[in-house]
Amino acid sequence: MHGYQAADFECVDFSVAFTDAIDRNLAQHLAKGRFQEDLTFAYWHPSRGASRYTAILHRLALPDADGDRLLQGNVAFTAGYLERVLSQRPADCGVALLHSHLGPGWQAMSEDDVIAERDRLAGLVASTANLPLVGLTWGTDGTWSARFWLRRGRHQYERQWASTVRAVGRRLRVSYQPELRPAPPSPQSQAATISVWGESTQQDLARTRVGVVGLGSVGSIVAEALSRTGVQHVALIDHDLIEVRNLDRTLGAYPEDAECKISKVLVSKRLVDRSHTAASFMAEPVIDSLLGGDGLAHALDCDLLISCVDRPWPRHALNTIAYAHLIPVVDGGILARVSEGGKLVHVDWRIHTVGPDRACLYCIDALRRSDVALDRDGTLDDPEYIKGLSAAERERYGRRNVFAFSLSVAAHQVLHAVALVAGNERVGGTGPQTYHAYPGTMEVSARQECGAECDVAPLTATACSVLG
Amino acid sequence: MLVDDFELHASAAGLVVGRLTVSDQTYLHLKGIRIVGGTHDGKECEVAILRTTESPWVPQAAVHVRPHLVTMGQACSQASPVGTDWQYLSRRFDKAPSPRGFLAHIFTVLAEL
Numbered sequence: 355m356h357g358y359q360a361a362d363f364e365c366v367d368f369s370v371a372f373t374d375a376i377d378r379n380l381a382q383h384l385a386k387g388r389f390q391e392d393l394t395f396a397y398w399h400p401s402r403g404a405s406r407y408t409a410i411l412h413r414l415a416l417p418d419a420d421g422d423r424l425l426q427g428n429v430a431f432t433a434g435y436l437e438r439v440l441s442q443r444p445a446d447c448g449v450a451l452l453h454s455h456l457g458p459g460w461q462a463m464s465e466d467d468v469i470a471e472r473d474r475l476a477g478l479v480a481s482t483a484n485l486p487l488v489g490l491t492w493g494t495d496g497t498w499s500a501r502f503w504l505r506r507g508r509h510q511y512e513r514q515w516a517s518t519v520r521a522v523g524r525r526l527r528v529s530y531q532p533e534l535r536p537a538p539p540s541p542q543s544q545a546a547t548i549s550v551w552g553e554s555t556q557q558d559l560a561r562t563r564v565g566v567v568g569l570g571s572v573g574s575i576v577a578e579a580l581s582r583t584g585v586q587h588v589a590l591i592d593h594d595l596i597e598v599r600n601l602d603r604t605l606g607a608y609p610e611d612a613e614c615k616i617s618k619v620l621v622s623k624r625l626v627d628r629s630h631t632a633a634s635f636m637a638e639p640v641i642d643s644l645l646g647g648d649g650l651a652h653a654l655d656c657d658l659l660i661s662c663v664d665r666p667w668p669r670h671a672l673n674t675i676a677y678a679h680l681i682p683v684v685d686g687g688i689l690a691r692v693s694e695g696g697k698l699v700h701v702d703w704r705i706h707t708v709g710p711d712r713a714c715l716y717c718i719d720a721l722r723r724s725d726v727a728l729d730r731d732g733t734l735d736d737p738e739y740i741k742g743l744s745a746a747e748r749e750r751y752g753r754r755n756v757f758a759f760s761l762s763v764a765a766h767q768v769l770h771a772v773a774l775v776a777g778n779e780r781v782g783g784t785g786p787q788t789y790h791a792y793p794g795t796m797e798v799s800a801r802q803e804c805g806a807e808c809d810v811a812p813l814t815a816t817a818c819s820v821l822g
Numbered sequence: 823m824l825v826d827d828f829e830l831h832a833s834a835a836g837l838v839v840g841r842l843t844v845s846d847q848t849y850l851h852l853k854g855i856r857i858v859g860g861t862h863d864g865k866e867c868e869v870a871i872l873r874t875t876e877s878p879w880v881p882q883a884a885v886h887v888r889p890h891l892v893t894m895g896q897a898c899s900q901a902s903p904v905g906t907d908w909q910y911l912s913r914r915f916d917k918a919p920s921p922r923g924f925l926a927h928i929f930t931v932l933a934e935l
Contacts, residue, residue, distance in 0.1 A: 674877055716919075724914035727883040730874070807918040809823045809878040822875025 358484060360504045360512075363407060367534075367655070368516040370450075370490060370500040371401075371680040372411035373710045373815055374523020377496075383416060384454035384492050391429045393417070393453035395439040398488060399817035400448065401679045403654030409448060409488045409502070410680055410817045415439045428466065429453060436475075440482050448485035451475060458495035460532055467491070468513075476503035476511035487511075490519065498529045518657070522680040523711040525777035526658060528558065535561050543631040544584050555776040556584060560632055562775050565589040565656035567644050567672065569618040571603035571755055572686065573662030574625070575764035577637075578605055581626035583768070587636050588626065589652050590619045593643040603757045617641050644668045650820060654679055658774065660767050661685040664753050666725040666734075673708060673715040674820045678813040682709030684770040685720065686763040690754040703759060705766040706786035706799075707774055713801045714810040718786045762789070823919045825850075825879040828871075831921030841873065844904050848873040849886065852928075859933035862891055869928055870904045881924055885911045885931050892935055911935075 372380075376396075386392045394416050398409040415438075417423050422435035431451070443449060451471060455461045463471075471489040479487040480503075487503040498519035503511040517534035521527045530537070537557040540548055548556045564585050566577045569592040580588050596604065596611040596618055604618065606625035619639045626637045642649035645668055653659055653675060661672045661683050669685065676683040684707045691699040708714050715721035725734070733739050734751060743751070766787065773782025786799040804811035829850060833839045838853040849870040857865050870886035886902045890909040894901065902908035913931050917923050 670876070670880060678877065722914075722916050723880050723919065724883045724916050726880045727915075730880065731882065733883075807920060807923075809919045813877060818877040819875075820877060822877065 358480075358486065358505075360506050363502075363504055363514070365405065366514075367406045368500075368502050368514055369406055369408040369518045369520065370398075370411065370488060370498070370516050371408050371520040371522060371815075373680065374521050374525070374527075375710070376411055376414065376815075377521040377523075377527075379414060380452060380492065381496065383414075384452070385494075386425075386454070388456065389427055390425060391427070391454045391456065392425065393423055393429045393431060393451065395431070395435070396450045396452060397444055397447040398450050398485075399446065399815070400485060401654055401817040402651075403656075404648065404651035406655040407502075408654075408679070408817075409450060409500075410815050411450060412447065412815045412817075413444070415442065430470070436478075440478070443483060448483050448488060449475075449479045450488035450490060452490040452492065454492045454494075456494065458493045459497050460499045460529060461491040461493050461497075462499075463489075463491070463501075463513075471501075472503060472511050472513070476505075477509060479503075480505050480511075496527075499531065520657060520680065522682060522709060526562070526682055526774045527777065528562065528657060528775075530561055537561070538584075538586060539633055541584075541631060541633055547583060551772070551776055551778070551781070555772075555778070559772060559775050560584045560586050562771075563587045563589070563655065563657045564771065565591055565653050565659045566622075566662060567591045567649075567653065567659055567668065568662035568664075569604075569622045570594070570600065570662065571757065571760035572764045572767070573660070574605040574607070574618070574622050575760060576660050576662055576767055577622045577626050578629060579764060579768045580771075581630035581632075581635065581637070583772075584630075584632050586632045586634055587638070589638045589640055589656055590622050590626075591640040591642065591644055591649050591652055592618045593641060593646065593649070594618050596621055603755060603760055644671055645821065654681070656681055658771055659683045660771060662764075662767070664688075665729050666721060667729040669715060669721055670723075670726040671820050673721065673810060674813060674818070676709040677714065677810055678816050678818045678820065680710065680815060682707055682712075682774055684767045684774070685715060686767050687720065688755050688759045688763060689750065690752075690756075690759065691749055692752075692754060701759060701791040702788060703763050703791075704786065704788040705763060705770055707770045707782070710814055711802070713786070713804050714808060716810060717804040717808050718799060718801055720786070823879050823921055823924070824877060825873055825875060828879065828881075828921040828924055832925060835925060842870055842904060847903070849904060855928075855932070857932045857935075858929060860935050862932065862935055867891065867932065869932075870902075870908065871928075878919060881915050883912060883914045885913055885928055887911060887932070891932070897935060 401408040500516035519529040595615045640652040686705040690701040770782040840851040842849040852869040868888045872882040898912040902910035
């Protein structure tokens with residue numbers, strides 16, 4: 355019996371993801387000099403989005419020093435090693451075979467590679483794990499290539515190349531399949547941008563699939579910045595409609611949009627469809643909450659998410675996605691304090707990136723569990739409850755904001771996103787940032803890791819269900 | 823912490839753990855809890871905790887108790903959706919998210935009444 359059908363994967367974009375820690379471990383194991391390849395097996399969890407299927411490597415099953423493989427320039431695994439890997443497979447995990455080649459870049463497969471994966475392994479793995487075999491090849495420059503072997507009939511397995519392989523840590527490093535995700539041209543309209551961070555960074559940035567969650571005051575600006583910067587594929591996720599009260603803070607929104615109750619997503623799409631500088635551009639409208647099935651599924655299609663929501667419950671979900679599904683999240687928030695007389699007393703805003711090798715929203719005190727619980731219950735929408743809170747707490751839930759604050763937060767969120775893709779802290783800073791409008795200082799937190807008791811970091815690479 | 827982790831821990835700690843379903847909501851039902859400290863020191867009560875299945879688990883900012891332990895409306899109490907003989911005690915939980923920590927939170931809430 356095979357628990358999957360090839361039909362389940364029609365029109366699916368395949369990807370593989372793992373943490374930077376696993377990537378480093380693999381590089382150490384696979385780099386055997388100029389004349390020797392090597393291999394290992396690994397276990398993976400499936401992460402399924404609306405159109406992308408990702409194998410998230412959870413754990414390596416490294417070979418023993420001797421006896422598990424035959425090293426003669428090229429490399430082969432022994433039957434004993436394979437038997438051990440299959441028998442020790444954790445429940446609900448798939449199996450991947452990873453091996454090295456002796457050249458750089460995205461690797462094609464030799465006839466021996468195909469025989470090993472398609473003829474020796476694909477059927478055995480499919481019947482044992484009820485999941486397709488995943489094969490990966492490591493190039494000497496650290497580029498990964500990957501494919502899935504799908505059962506098409508009795509003893510028939512067909513290769514589907516992954517379009518991307520993502521290594522996620524302090525940096526988001528993505529290897530692109532050159533035909534499925536070719537490097538885009540550098541149009542004249544991006545000349546100034548490329549002159550700052552270079553063509554290579556621009557090509558990586560352009561091909562990064564970015565999801566903007568929340569298309570309000572901050573999100574509408576973020577979407578515009580991404581499109582002008584040259585990002586080719588942006589998913590716009592929000593369930594809300596434009597109202598008159600949004601017009602002082604939402605880029606691209608007009609009174610007639612409020613009158614006609616146009617979706618925030620469609621307002622933003624209208625804007626970025628005209629302003630983008632990429633030769634090929636797609637703004638994918640997702641008129642749903644992140645907490646709805648469609649919103650969450652489209653978020654899981656992205657390489658990087660920018661959180662422009664201020665509600666605790668969706669931010670909790672984004673925090674989990676960042677670790678469990680290896681999709682880093684750039685988050686931000688604004689706290690404006692106003693006196694009882696209605697005068698601005700102080701304003702702070704903060705920007706941070708969460709995901710593997712970084713502290714989560716709880717550990718940097720950007721989110722409180724009890725707020726998440728109250729938001730989930732609907733309590734934060736209960737005026738009676740809010741009325742009974744202390745002045746400080748009421749302020750925290752006040753969500754006061756003006757366009758200029760949003761501009762600043764959006765700018766820094768985009769810079770964090772660029773830094774993550776470019777691997778350049780000189781763009782986005784070294785850690786979580788808090789800006790105090792008075793006296794006008796930006797603080798950078800030294801905290802880089804979750805605390806020992808955090809229950810989010812242990813979910814890393816588990817691809818667990820986010821909402822249950 | 824997952825809700826299953828807490829359920830297992832509460833059982834391992836010697837509590838009788840069941841489930842209640844009320845209006846499509848499921849609650850963990852902890853029976854025979856002896857209050858240690860406070861005005862109800864030594865009394866036995868039952869506790870219900872909303873069971874949700876997100877990862878990681880975020881406990882509701884409330885502990886439901888039977889019988890009523892305070893005059894309704896006082897000490898951040900209100901009517902509980904679990905039933906009229908239950909009382910909703912509104913309490914935030916922002917400490918270390920471990921099963922042990924959350925069980926300690928429940929006992930602390932009861933001891934502080």
